[in-house]
Amino acid sequence: MRYHKLKAGSEPGTYVMESALVTEEDILIMAKQLSRKRLNKGRALTSPGDVKEHLRALLQDHPxxxxxxxxxxxxxxxIGFHEMFRGTIDSTSVYPREVAKLALEHNAAAVILTHNHPSGxxxxxxxxxxxTKVLIxxxxLIGVRVLDHIVVSSQGCASLAERGEM
Incomplete structure (x- = not known):
């Protein structure tokens, strides 16, 4: 991954390009970098839409x-964003014990679960x-609330909380 094309500008929320030529790949890399930065420790979640947008930028392109x-x-x-399990083109194994262990390790009070659908x-x-129900x-049992489970794809995101399926 390249990190050299974009630098912080003089005003908050602005950026300066190091070179005039920017490829589509560079733009996608920059979008992922910005999404990761916005999911940094200590940031407050401002809206479900923002969360979906950032998760989509991070997960939609995985094969x-x-x-x-x-x-x-x-x-x-x-507190943090962690990719926990990787699977195949249409499934992945998720172990509730490992999810609980990570939540306890970081002293989390709540979580948002997410995964991608490579099918789109x-x-x-x-x-x-x-x-989702098993994880809830x-x-x-350990005092951690599941706020949502967001399914990400290239065509958009689906929130199980918004759909009433939690």
């Missing part, structure tokens, strides 16, 4: 399924809904 978790404190400020279709599967029950 295989990736399950990740956004760890939050008691005020829903970000963001509609949650029955397996996604079942997994598992994490509740």
């Amino acid at each position: 295989h399924e990736v399950f990740a978790i956004l760890l939050l404190d008691t005020q829903h400020k970000i 279709e963001p509609t949650p599967s029955q397996a996604d809904i079942k997994l 029950e598992s994490l509740a």
